[in-house]
Amino acid sequence: MNNTVKIGIVGYGNLGRGVELAVNRSSDMELVAVFTRREPSSIQASVPAYTIEDAAKFVDKIDVMVLCGGSATDLPEQGPLFARSFHTVDSFDRHAKIPEYFAAMDEVATAAGKISVISTGWDPGLFSLHRMLGEAILPEGNEYTFWGKGVSQGHSDAIRRVPGVKNGVQYTIPSEDAVQRVRDGENPDLTTREKHIRVCYVVKDVHADADKIESEIKTMPNYFADYDTTVYFITEEQLQAEHAAMPHGGTVLRSGTTGSGNKQIMEFGLQLGSNPEFTASVVAASARAAYKMAAAGQRGAKTIFDIPPAYLSSESPASLRKRLL
Amino acid sequence: MNNTVKIGIVGYGNLGRGVELAVNRSSDMELVAVFTRREPSSIQASVPAYTIEDAAKFVDKIDVMVLCGGSATDLPEQGPLFARSFHTVDSFDRHAKIPEYFAAMDEVATAAGKISVISTGWDPGLFSLHRMLGEAILPEGNEYTFWGKGVSQGHSDAIRRVPGVKNGVQYTIPSEDAVQRVRDGENPDLTTREKHIRVCYVVKDVHADADKIESEIKTMPNYFADYDTTVYFITEEQLQAEHAAMPHGGTVLRSGTTGSGNKQIMEFGLQLGSNPEFTASVVAASARAAYKMAAAGQRGAKTIFDIPPAYLSSESPASLRKRLL
Numbered sequence: 001m002n003n004t005v006k007i008g009i010v011g012y013g014n015l016g017r018g019v020e021l022a023v024n025r026s027s028d029m030e031l032v033a034v035f036t037r038r039e040p041s042s043i044q045a046s047v048p049a050y051t052i053e054d055a056a057k058f059v060d061k062i063d064v065m066v067l068c069g070g071s072a073t074d075l076p077e078q079g080p081l082f083a084r085s086f087h088t089v090d091s092f093d094r095h096a097k098i099p100e101y102f103a104a105m106d107e108v109a110t111a112a113g114k115i116s117v118i119s120t121g122w123d124p125g126l127f128s129l130h131r132m133l134g135e136a137i138l139p140e141g142n143e144y145t146f147w148g149k150g151v152s153q154g155h156s157d158a159i160r161r162v163p164g165v166k167n168g169v170q171y172t173i174p175s176e177d178a179v180q181r182v183r184d185g186e187n188p189d190l191t192t193r194e195k196h197i198r199v200c201y202v203v204k205d206v207h208a209d210a211d212k213i214e215s216e217i218k219t220m221p222n223y224f225a226d227y228d229t230t231v232y233f234i235t236e237e238q239l240q241a242e243h244a245a246m247p248h249g250g251t252v253l254r255s256g257t258t259g260s261g262n263k264q265i266m267e268f269g270l271q272l273g274s275n276p277e278f279t280a281s282v283v284a285a286s287a288r289a290a291y292k293m294a295a296a297g298q299r300g301a302k303t304i305f306d307i308p309p310a311y312l313s314s315e316s317p318a319s320l321r322k323r324l325l
Numbered sequence: 326m327n328n329t330v331k332i333g334i335v336g337y338g339n340l341g342r343g344v345e346l347a348v349n350r351s352s353d354m355e356l357v358a359v360f361t362r363r364e365p366s367s368i369q370a371s372v373p374a375y376t377i378e379d380a381a382k383f384v385d386k387i388d389v390m391v392l393c394g395g396s397a398t399d400l401p402e403q404g405p406l407f408a409r410s411f412h413t414v415d416s417f418d419r420h421a422k423i424p425e426y427f428a429a430m431d432e433v434a435t436a437a438g439k440i441s442v443i444s445t446g447w448d449p450g451l452f453s454l455h456r457m458l459g460e461a462i463l464p465e466g467n468e469y470t471f472w473g474k475g476v477s478q479g480h481s482d483a484i485r486r487v488p489g490v491k492n493g494v495q496y497t498i499p500s501e502d503a504v505q506r507v508r509d510g511e512n513p514d515l516t517t518r519e520k521h522i523r524v525c526y527v528v529k530d531v532h533a534d535a536d537k538i539e540s541e542i543k544t545m546p547n548y549f550a551d552y553d554t555t556v557y558f559i560t561e562e563q564l565q566a567e568h569a570a571m572p573h574g575g576t577v578l579r580s581g582t583t584g585s586g587n588k589q590i591m592e593f594g595l596q597l598g599s600n601p602e603f604t605a606s607v608v609a610a611s612a613r614a615a616y617k618m619a620a621a622g623q624r625g626a627k628t629i630f631d632i633p634p635a636y637l638s639s640e641s642p643a644s645l646r647k648r649l650l
Contacts, residue, residue: 021583095650098646124650126591137637265595267596274584277583305646306633306634308632310630325449325629
């Protein structure tokens with residue numbers, strides 16, 4: 001197993017478990033340990049679990065640390081901490097904070113001679129890549145990103161904060177009509193309301209007023225007020241039985257023109273049965289790429305814009321050219 | 326204009342004219358000259374035209390030569406010739422010959438300290454990239470490439486070789502049913518006949534036998550015998566009026582699973598109003614990337630698998646991260 005990339009996982013939630021599954025399926029990577037803020041003995045993983053403080057002892061045993069914590073508080077702290085001693089990969093997803101996070105990670109990783117791939121996954125990640133490819137190839141054109149159908153964690157949380165709501169799930173759904181207009185090359189100007197609809201499944205407290213809850217959700221600023229929102233009241237049993245999966249997906253479209261007005265449309269779409277497992281699959285491939293970038297003498301913070309695509313694959317460049325080019 | 330990438334075009338057909346349009350629209354690139362095997366004075370381009378022999382005089386005036394000749398005979402000869410003195414980009418598209426062509430270009434370019442981006446465009450090119458990404462991210466799964474609706478030059482040529490045929494155009498059309506089955510996650514085993522249909526528009530000589538032509542086309546080995554083919558007879562005027570455009574496109578799908586069988590589908594699609602202009606747009610972005618790879622100290626033959634995506638863009642990495650990640 002000398003040539004395998006030794007992987008550690010920091011944070012063992014949905015994303016961490018997805019990375020475990022993806023790494024264990026890759027013959028060129030080997031999962032060594034999981035690091036957690038919980039009591040390690042409570043973790044049921046395929047490898048031993050340790051405290052985050054114990055990670056220092058693994059400097060010679062782990063090549064790439066995959067940071068699976070949240071973007072709000074975990075990554076801003078854990079990212080620079082781990083980048084001092086390991087190559088790292090994370091899926092930091094607070095779009096507005098990316099420049100700041102990149103700068104912090106780049107400083108530490110560069111000084112330590114490490115690679116830190118930040119903000120990988122599908123958005124940020126593959127969707128970002130396609131927004132970039134669309135602009136680079138078709139500079140005259142418009143970009144459209146549609147999300148869904150999928151569960152939005154932030155909007156589901158917002159529903160659950162409404163008084164009288166016991167539980168709830170929110171689906172973001174792209175407007176089929178809007179997507180079709182873009183595919184047809186119309187280059188429409190689309191308002192927020194025209195691009196997506198929101199559908200909520202709500203479990204209310206027995207004595208709560210359904211009309212009042214529905215009205216509070218639909219008029220909630222930022223989250224729902226700018227959208228056509230539908231609210232369904234269901235039972236807790238229905239919620240558990242029918243809304244426990246974590247599907248997501250979406251589409252990035254570039255609608256441009258070349259020459260004397262020839263329409264050219266590029267489209268990248270995802271239909272994901274499990275959002276965290278797919279994100280984890282991109283993250284795992286990025287861990288492989290981080291290791292290869294380091295082996296090629298690079299250092300510092302990197303994003304999907306910087307990764308030579310072949311580095312994401314376990315296969316040799318010659319084999320990729322022969323089979324897939 | 327000191328920081329612009331100086332571009333030369335070798336071969337001024339549909340692709341060469343498309344590259345001219347794309348380069349002239351890019352503020353960070355500057356078209357310097359066109360080189361042709363025809364009489365240079367016969368070329369109506371936005372820059373002066375010269376003979377291919379004259380290119381040697383432009384070693385200090387051109388950074389990247391975009392080779393727009395054909396893959397059968399032009400590129401195997403011109404590629405290694407130009408790679409001795411210039412960074413080059415081409416769209417060599419004989420899939421089976423790519424390893425051999427790569428080796429030849431890599432040897433010359435490496436020795437000369439140049440970068441040669443080979444086989445770029447959309448297939449080979451962006452489609453290859455998506456076949457590779459699909460495998461790297463979803464190793465358990467199946468890949469499907471559908472081409473069309475679009476004009477196949479090779480098949481149109483084959484029609485025109487049938488005795489009694491005066492002119493003709495062939496469209497490759499993906500089976501909607503087959504595409505939908507893949508999108509639905511069925512992972513079907515699809516025969517050649519099930520994936521695409523072929524539609525031919527034929528202008529026959531006045532006295533030729535239509536039934537005989539139709540039968541000869543439909544039974545032609547390699548080109549049509551394995552497909553459901555429809556033949557329409559039309560007039561030369563109809564052909565010129567309705568079939569002069571060069572649309573194309575297609576779809577690369579990766580249908581995979583993660584974890585305990587969660588279905589995950591990645592899809593990349595193109596709808597191209599002008600096939601040569603879109604190919605040229607990818608080629609032009611690749612010329613920019615070739616220049617940046619060289620500036621970063623790289624040398625040798627490269628493919629789309631090797632290009633850090635940000636190099637395709639004229640924008641700074643910091644701006645790309647802020648706007649698009």
